[in-house]
Amino acid sequence: MGSTAESRSSKRNTSEADRPIGVFDSGIGGLTAVRELRRVLPAEDIIYLGDTARVPYGTKSEETIKRFAEQDVDFLRRFDIKLIVVACNTVSSVAIEHLRAKYRDLPILGVLEPGVEEACRTAESGRIGVIGTIATIESRRHVREIKKRGDFQVLCRPCPLFVPLAEEGLVTGQIPELVAHMYLDELRGKVDSLILGCTHYPLLTETISRVMGPGVKLINVSHEVARKAREYLGEKGFLREKGRGNLRVYLTDIPPHYEELIYRFLGEKPESVEKVELEF
Amino acid sequence: MGSTAESRSSKRNTSEADRPIGVFDSGIGGLTAVRELRRVLPAEDIIYLGDTARVPYGTKSEETIKRFAEQDVDFLRRFDIKLIVVACNTVSSVAIEHLRAKYRDLPILGVLEPGVEEACRTAESGRIGVIGTIATIESRRHVREIKKRGDFQVLCRPCPLFVPLAEEGLVTGQIPELVAHMYLDELRGKVDSLILGCTHYPLLTETISRVMGPGVKLINVSHEVARKAREYLGEKGFLREKGRGNLRVYLTDIPPHYEELIYRFLGEKPESVEKVELEF
Known part of the structure; x- marks a missing residue:
C-alpha cells in the first residue's frame, strides 16, 4: 500500500505532502510515538509539543x-500541519472526541483506536487487558471501543507508579517487578493481549512481559499509531517520499536533565529543542 | 511567648489578627503543613491554594x-492575608528570594529555613541529611543555609519516587522499603538528623525511620514551619485568639478522588473545596 500511496502523493499533492506532522503529549513520553513515526515515515517533518x-x-x-489539549492543538496548528497525532493516551481517552468536534478541518489520530484495533485482531480467546493512567482507565473509553468491535472480555487496571519508574530509568529489577506484580497479578492468566495504554509503559516491556507470562501479547500503541498514520497519509496521497525529515521539539518547560530524558524516549537527538509558552 | 503575644494582639491589632493566613503548594501535599498550622494555631483562618x-x-x-509561584502568590493576595506560608519545599528552595524581592510588603515564610534551623539545633555530631525533589536538591539551597549556621557536614539525596508512592498510599511494606533503601543506604550511619524536604515525605516516616535506624531524628518541616508561623504572628501581635478558624481550599484542578487525597494529607474535611483558574 505504501508505494501506491507514494506514487499518488507525488502525482497529486506534493505541497500537501510537504507539510509537517504535529505530535503532542503531556510531556516527553510521547517521543516514543515519534520514534516509531520516524521509523516508519522517515521522510516526514515532525513538530513535537511536550507540555512539560x-x-x-x-x-x-x-x-x-480538555482545556490543556486544546491549547496544545492551537500551538501545533500554527505550523500548517497535515495531521495531528495525539501521542498522549490520557488525551486520546478523555478528550479526542472533544478535539475532533472543535477542529473539524484537522485530521486527528489518537493512540487509543490503533491500539484497540490491534488488540482485537490478536486476542485469540477474546480476552483483552488494558493498563494506563487513572484518567485513562476511569474514562472507560477502551472498554467502549473494544466492545464496539466484538464480544470481547476486557480487564482494566490503572498503574500510576509505572510512569515515575520509567522516568527514573528504574525499568528492570526487583522494585519494578514487585510493582508490576502488585498491579498485574489480577490480570495474569486472564488476558491474551495487553494494551500498554501509556507512552511510558513500553520502557517497562521486559518487566511487564515477565510478570504477565510468555503467552500474552503486549501492544505498543506508539507502534500502532505510527502504522495508522502511514496508512492514513498513504490513502490521502499526503505521504512524503524522499530524504530524511526534520524533527523539532517544543517544550513548555525545559526540565533538569532534559537531554538525557529525551534520549531515553526518542533514541536520537532532535534537530532542535525550544521552550515555548502556551496561552496560559 | 504565646500568651504575651496574644495579649499584645488583642490590645494592638485585632483587625490585623483577623486576617487569614495564605498557604500554597504545587498540589495537595502542602496540606500536611496546614494540618500542623491548624494544630498550633487553631483560631486562624486559612486560605489554601494547591496548583493541582x-x-x-x-x-x-x-x-x-518562579513563574508559577508568582501566580500562586497573586491569587492569595486577593484575600487580604497577613502572612504567606510556602508549604512547597521546591518553591521554598528555588524561588523564595525571588518572591520576597517581588512582594516586599508581604511576610513570606518558607518550609526550608525552619527545617534547617531545627536540623542544626539537633544534629549532635554535626552531620545533617537532606532529602527532597530533584529541583530542591539541585538548588543546593539547604546546603547554603546549613553552612551559614555552622560547620556542619551535609549529605543530600533526591528521592523522586517517594511522592508517587505517598500519593498512591503505598507508604509501608516491601516496595516503599526497597525504594527507601535504594535512596537512603548511602546516608545510613552518616547523619544524625534528616530533613524531610518534601511535604509528601512525612507520610513515609515509618519506612524512612526503619531504613535510617533509630538514632536518626527525622525533621518534619511542616511541623517546624507551623511553629515558626506562631512565633512570627506572636511577635507581631497578629495572633488570633478565640474560636476555631475556617479552612478554605482552592485547587486549580479538581482531580479524581480528591476528597480521599485531601483527607490523607489533612486528616480532616475542609469547610470548602473550590476550583479556581489562575492567570494562565
Whole structure:
C-alpha cells in the first residue's frame, strides 16, 4: 500500500505532502510515538509539543485535560500541519472526541483506536487487558471501543507508579517487578493481549512481559499509531517520499536533565529543542 | 511567648489578627503543613491554594517554578492575608528570594529555613541529611543555609519516587522499603538528623525511620514551619485568639478522588473545596 500511496502523493499533492506532522503529549513520553513515526515515515517533518510545564495529565480531571489539549492543538496548528497525532493516551481517552468536534478541518489520530484495533485482531480467546493512567482507565473509553468491535472480555487496571519508574530509568529489577506484580497479578492468566495504554509503559516491556507470562501479547500503541498514520497519509496521497525529515521539539518547560530524558524516549537527538509558552 | 503575644494582639491589632493566613503548594501535599498550622494555631483562618493543574513542580525548571509561584502568590493576595506560608519545599528552595524581592510588603515564610534551623539545633555530631525533589536538591539551597549556621557536614539525596508512592498510599511494606533503601543506604550511619524536604515525605516516616535506624531524628518541616508561623504572628501581635478558624481550599484542578487525597494529607474535611483558574 505504501508505494501506491507514494506514487499518488507525488502525482497529486506534493505541497500537501510537504507539510509537517504535529505530535503532542503531556510531556516527553510521547517521543516514543515519534520514534516509531520516524521509523516508519522517515521522510516526514515532525513538530513535537511536550507540555512539560504541566505534566502529567493522567492524574487530572477531564475538564482540565480538555482545556490543556486544546491549547496544545492551537500551538501545533500554527505550523500548517497535515495531521495531528495525539501521542498522549490520557488525551486520546478523555478528550479526542472533544478535539475532533472543535477542529473539524484537522485530521486527528489518537493512540487509543490503533491500539484497540490491534488488540482485537490478536486476542485469540477474546480476552483483552488494558493498563494506563487513572484518567485513562476511569474514562472507560477502551472498554467502549473494544466492545464496539466484538464480544470481547476486557480487564482494566490503572498503574500510576509505572510512569515515575520509567522516568527514573528504574525499568528492570526487583522494585519494578514487585510493582508490576502488585498491579498485574489480577490480570495474569486472564488476558491474551495487553494494551500498554501509556507512552511510558513500553520502557517497562521486559518487566511487564515477565510478570504477565510468555503467552500474552503486549501492544505498543506508539507502534500502532505510527502504522495508522502511514496508512492514513498513504490513502490521502499526503505521504512524503524522499530524504530524511526534520524533527523539532517544543517544550513548555525545559526540565533538569532534559537531554538525557529525551534520549531515553526518542533514541536520537532532535534537530532542535525550544521552550515555548502556551496561552496560559 | 504565646500568651504575651496574644495579649499584645488583642490590645494592638485585632483587625490585623483577623486576617487569614495564605498557604500554597504545587498540589495537595502542602496540606500536611496546614494540618500542623491548624494544630498550633487553631483560631486562624486559612486560605489554601494547591496548583493541582500543574503539579508537580519538583521536576520542573527554576524559571517555570518562579513563574508559577508568582501566580500562586497573586491569587492569595486577593484575600487580604497577613502572612504567606510556602508549604512547597521546591518553591521554598528555588524561588523564595525571588518572591520576597517581588512582594516586599508581604511576610513570606518558607518550609526550608525552619527545617534547617531545627536540623542544626539537633544534629549532635554535626552531620545533617537532606532529602527532597530533584529541583530542591539541585538548588543546593539547604546546603547554603546549613553552612551559614555552622560547620556542619551535609549529605543530600533526591528521592523522586517517594511522592508517587505517598500519593498512591503505598507508604509501608516491601516496595516503599526497597525504594527507601535504594535512596537512603548511602546516608545510613552518616547523619544524625534528616530533613524531610518534601511535604509528601512525612507520610513515609515509618519506612524512612526503619531504613535510617533509630538514632536518626527525622525533621518534619511542616511541623517546624507551623511553629515558626506562631512565633512570627506572636511577635507581631497578629495572633488570633478565640474560636476555631475556617479552612478554605482552592485547587486549580479538581482531580479524581480528591476528597480521599485531601483527607490523607489533612486528616480532616475542609469547610470548602473550590476550583479556581489562575492567570494562565
